[in-house]
Every structure is written in structure tokens, then in C-alpha cells.
Amino acid sequence: MIAIELIEDAIPPVHTSDTIQKVFDRMAEFRVSHLPIVNEEQFLGLISEDDLIEEPDYNTSIGALALSLVNPYVLEDQHVYDVIRLFYEQQLTVVPVLNQKKDYQGLISINCLAEYFAKLTSVTDPGGIIVLEVDIRNNSLAHMSQVVESDNAQVLSSYTRTFPDSTRMEVTLKVNKQDISNILATFQRYNYEVKATFNFTDHNNNSLDRYDSFMNYLNI
Secondary structure, eight states, X not given: OBGGGGOOTTSOOBOTTSBHHHHHHHHHHHTOSEEEEEETTXXXXXXXXXXXXXXXXXXXXXXXXXXXXXOOOEETTSBHHHHHHHHHHHTOSEEEEEOTTOBEEEEEEHHHHHHHHHHHTTTTXXXXXXXXEEEGGGOOHXXXXXXXXXXXXXXXXXXXXXXXXXXXXXXXXXXXXXXXXXXXXXXXXXXXXXXXXXXXXXXXXXXXXXXXXHHHHHTO
């Protein structure tokens, strides 16, 4: 996905004629702490709550202030990973999107990005989560997918996490089955280290049956 596809039309930019109070009100309405300043289609910079909070007169227009504006943005055809990097590196709540002529096209909010990640990682789809720890040199997502598919399941999403000064890495798989007992057994048979599981419903677990038998025994 590229930046232009993530633009959130609901949040308008601010203009140099807008008052400090209007900017604060808009930030509160959309739950962000940054907003782009735009003159027609020209992006002037990104204003933050910290730029305005010490100004005594909230009726002052932001164009009358001596602001040292930061100028972060992404181009409309940049990948979503570039957007994420900018959010992370500069601790932003919105990222402006410009076209190749550097005209303002819109913005991406942190809330919009969170919604995108929820869809990307299939968090709303039912299924089990398997966390594996593997050697970096033996990291084969194709083989892991084959293990999952051997139980007539599919990998809905996956991501990795590396560790400093280590040859080991974590691989998290979201699969479309909650009973992942057979999948876990196959991973262990191939000497994968299963670090953790989540949303795991083991239909082969007879603990409920044992509990019912015990309760029947007590009622004798």
C-alpha cells in the first residue's frame, strides 16, 4: 500500500488565518497533536500543540506567530513503511502527503494507521497465534506456511522480530484455525521452538470432560 491510499479526508489542514483557539479545537476534535499548515495547495509545515501552548492570546492567528515549523512529509507514491518510519522517528500524530510537485494532498493520522495495521494483521479474524523462535539462517516462511497448510489451515498474517547481538529471531504467525494442536505438533516434529501460543482452543483437551465427571462423582 502507498501513502495516497491512506489519506484521511475527514481532517482538514489549518491556514495561516486560523486562530490558535481554532487550531486547538481542531486538534481536540480529531485527537491529534499535530496539524499541517497549508496555503492553498502549498504545504508550509507541521504545527504542534507545543508550538502554541505558551501563547497568551488564543485569538491570535497562527500566521502572526514566529514558528519554527518542522517540515516532515511523504510523497503520495511512497510505501506505507516510509510512513511508519516517519511516525516513529519524529513521534508524530499526523503525516502530510504531497504529490511530486510538492502540492498538499492530505494527511495520514496515527488512528488511520492503527486501523490499517488491524486489517493488515487480521486481528478481527478468528484464529490462533503461534510465536516461533528460529535461527536467522533457517528462517523459511515458505516452510512454515507448508507446516500450517498441512493441517488444511492458512497463514493470515506474519511478522518477525529480531534481537540485538543474537542469531535468533521471533516469527509470529496468525492462522485461520483456533485448534492449532496438530500444527504445533508438526512444528515441534521439525524441531521448531514454539515460544508461545494465543487464542488457542485445543479441542483434544479433555479437561472439561474430567471436570464434569468429577462434579457427577460429588453428586453421588
